[in-house]
Structure formats: C-alpha cells, structure tokens
Amino acid sequence: MANMAIDQREGWIWYNGEFVPWKDAKLHVLTHGLHYASSVFEGVRSYKSAVFKQREHTERLIASAKMLDFDLPYSADELDAACDEAIIRNGLTDSDAVYVRPFAWRGSEELGVPARNNKVHVAIAVWDWPSYFTMEEKLAGIRMTLADWRRPSPETIPCKAKAAGLYMICMLSKHAAMDKGYTEALMLDHLGNVAEATSANIFFHRNGELHTPIADTFLDGITRRTVIDLAKVAGLKIVERRILPEELGDFDECFLTGTAAEITPVAEIDQVIYRPGKVCKAMVDAYGKEVRRT
Ligand SMILES: Cc1ncc(COP(=O)(O)O)c(C=O)c1O
Incomplete structure (x- = not known):
C-alpha cells in the first residue's frame, strides 16, 4: 500500500462539485494548466477532522487564482464544506494525519497562451499522509544543500501565488539535492539572500532569537506565521530580516516550517552543522498542540 501510485488509490475525489471515484478523476491532455501552468493549489492538514486554518488556506487558493x-x-x-465532505467521504475523520489538496486549473477549450475562454476547474483530493519527511529524518534533523536555482524576482512572476x-525550480533543486545525497535544498532569493526550502520556510536560532527571512519574494507560509506567534508566546524574540548565506554558521538550531513538513529540524546545510535541541523540540511540541487545539 505504501508504494502504491497515488492515482491508483481507492476513494473519492471532489471534482467540480461532485465526488468521482479516485481512479476516474481525469482531464484532457490539452488542458491549459498542463501546458501553460495556469494552475494553483493548496496543501492543508486535518487532525482528527479538525482542518487547521482551513479558511486561510481557502482564501490563499482564491487569491492565488x-x-x-x-x-x-x-x-x-463552498470550498471549505467540500474539503470537510471529502474527508468524511474518504473515511478519514478519525485520522490524525490527513493531507488535503485543493487545486484549480484552466481547462482544455482552447490551446494557446490566452486562456480567458477556458473553463476553470476545481478538485479536492484527501489522503492519509503522516509526514513529508520520514520520522527518522525528522528526529535526526534533515541534511540540506544550497540550490543552484534562486527564487525569482517579484518582477518576473507572481511570486506570492501558490501556483x-x-x-519547476523547486522540483529541479530537490532532485539535484537528492542526487547529491541530501534531503532538501535551500534556495536563495534573486539577490542572494537566504529565502526558503523547496516547499517550506526556514528559521534559525541563536541566543533566544529566531531569525527568519522576510517573506516578501516567496510564500509567507501559514505555518511560518503560526510559528512566529507560538515562538513569541514561548518568549523567543522574532527577527525577520535579510540573512546572507555567509551567516549560516552563526546559528545553533535550524528548522523548516510548512503544512506538509510541519516543523522539521535541520541538522546540516552544506557542512554547517546544527544540533536540533531545546528550541526545535519546543516548536515541534507547541505546533503539535496548536494544530490539535480545536
Ligand atoms: C514554496 C513553499 N514555501 C513555503 C511553504 C509553507 O507554506 P504553508 O506553511 O502555508 O504550508 C510551502 C508549502 O505550502 C511551499 O510550497
């Protein structure tokens, strides 16, 4: 079951307002979203049927579109209700590790760059997905390497959309990191400052301060914002600023944040060693409590 292709699962996918059997949730090969990337998505988690910050994710999906x-x-x-229904329909209300993937794309009526005549489709898939990183990786802290690709400048792409x-560059960076034996890649922004991982934001700790890059050219994650609030409650000082790669060695702990990654400690970025310790543990615990609070 663990290795089963995701499109071969049993279950139901919410597809343009109806539930269709998982394996029949198909689209045409001339879909605009496939050829020209007119496609947006969300990653949401549900813990025992309480979807964490569902409305924020739905609003971000609408804003990305x-x-x-x-x-x-x-x-x-309607979208929030559809997510809830998808969890129920797939028998996942009691699961503590449900991943919800709402997504929207332009259809196949015309194939050219302009797409205003193409229908907008929406679908929602849900499945049990305990962690983006394995538990062993999480406990030990993951190993990261610097990506060759940089986050694009805000003048070159709608960089705040989850689109x-x-x-494309996240996939390439992740593949390159994995080929070198690392788990994840650290991407710089277009100016050479530390930005984020391929699907998660990043935090560094020293002397009671959590430093994190200003999220003005990449996704300001919902988990990132949650962690900032939790860290303040825990008495940590939050410092949002430009961080240079030369500074990576100035910190003692480092972790990633994201809906799929949750809080994932980092053990290394290209020979700079971090020791997942008190701060990582405190944030993992606080986040785990927060998402199960409702
Ligand atoms: C590129 C990227 N950055 C950051 C994040 C973290 O965002 P969030 O915490 O809202 O899941 C994600 C995950 O969605 C992502 O794909």
Missing part, C-alpha cells in the same frame, strides 16, 4: 487572472467558480464557504509554475 486571482493572481493568475482567474476566479474560482465556488465561494470560500504550479513556481514549483
């Missing part, structure tokens, strides 16, 4: 010049044909209330096109 707007940044790609399309409106979703469903309201935020498929932004992930």
Whole structure:
C-alpha cells in the first residue's frame, strides 16, 4: 500500500462539485494548466477532522487564482464544506494525519497562451499522509544543500501565488539535492539572500532569537506565521530580516516550517552543522498542540 501510485488509490475525489471515484478523476491532455501552468493549489492538514486554518488556506487558493487572472467558480464557504465532505467521504475523520489538496486549473477549450475562454476547474483530493519527511529524518534533523536555482524576482512572476509554475525550480533543486545525497535544498532569493526550502520556510536560532527571512519574494507560509506567534508566546524574540548565506554558521538550531513538513529540524546545510535541541523540540511540541487545539 505504501508504494502504491497515488492515482491508483481507492476513494473519492471532489471534482467540480461532485465526488468521482479516485481512479476516474481525469482531464484532457490539452488542458491549459498542463501546458501553460495556469494552475494553483493548496496543501492543508486535518487532525482528527479538525482542518487547521482551513479558511486561510481557502482564501490563499482564491487569491492565488486571482493572481493568475482567474476566479474560482465556488465561494470560500463552498470550498471549505467540500474539503470537510471529502474527508468524511474518504473515511478519514478519525485520522490524525490527513493531507488535503485543493487545486484549480484552466481547462482544455482552447490551446494557446490566452486562456480567458477556458473553463476553470476545481478538485479536492484527501489522503492519509503522516509526514513529508520520514520520522527518522525528522528526529535526526534533515541534511540540506544550497540550490543552484534562486527564487525569482517579484518582477518576473507572481511570486506570492501558490501556483504550479513556481514549483519547476523547486522540483529541479530537490532532485539535484537528492542526487547529491541530501534531503532538501535551500534556495536563495534573486539577490542572494537566504529565502526558503523547496516547499517550506526556514528559521534559525541563536541566543533566544529566531531569525527568519522576510517573506516578501516567496510564500509567507501559514505555518511560518503560526510559528512566529507560538515562538513569541514561548518568549523567543522574532527577527525577520535579510540573512546572507555567509551567516549560516552563526546559528545553533535550524528548522523548516510548512503544512506538509510541519516543523522539521535541520541538522546540516552544506557542512554547517546544527544540533536540533531545546528550541526545535519546543516548536515541534507547541505546533503539535496548536494544530490539535480545536
Ligand atoms: C514554496 C513553499 N514555501 C513555503 C511553504 C509553507 O507554506 P504553508 O506553511 O502555508 O504550508 C510551502 C508549502 O505550502 C511551499 O510550497
């Protein structure tokens, strides 16, 4: 089961307002979203049927679509309800590790760069996905390497959208890191400052301070914002600033944040060693409590 291709699962996918059997949730090969990346998505987690910050994710999906010049044909209330229904329909209400993937794309009516005549489709898939990184990786802390690709400048792409096109360089960076024996890649921004990982934000600790890059040219993660709030409650000082790669050795702990990654301690970035310790543990615990609070 663990190695089963994701498109071969049993279950139901919410597809344009109806549930279709998982294996039949298909689209046409001339889909605009596939050829020209007119596609946006969300990653959401549900813990025993309480979807964490569902409305924030739905609003970001709607906003991402707007940044790609399309409106979703469903309201935020309808999309939230559809996520809940998908969890129930797939029998996952009691699971503590549900991943919810709502996504939207332009269809196949016309194939050319302009897409205003192409229908907007929306689908939601949910499945049990305990962790983006394995538990062994999480406990030991992951090993990262610097990516060759940089986050694009905000003048070159709608960099705040959670849009498929932004992930081309993430995939390439992740593949390159894995080929070198690392788990994850650290991407710099277009000016050479530390930015984020391929699907998660990054934090560094020293002397009671959590330093994290200013999220103005990449996704300001919902987990990132949650962690900032939790860290303040825990008495840590938050410092959002430009961080240079030369500074990586100035910190003692480091961790990633993201809906899929949750809080993932980092053990190394290219020979700079971090020791996942008190701060990582405190943030893992605080986040674990927070997402299960409701
Ligand atoms: C590129 C990128 N950055 C950051 C994040 C973290 O965002 P969030 O905490 O909202 O999941 C994600 C995950 O969605 C991501 O894909």
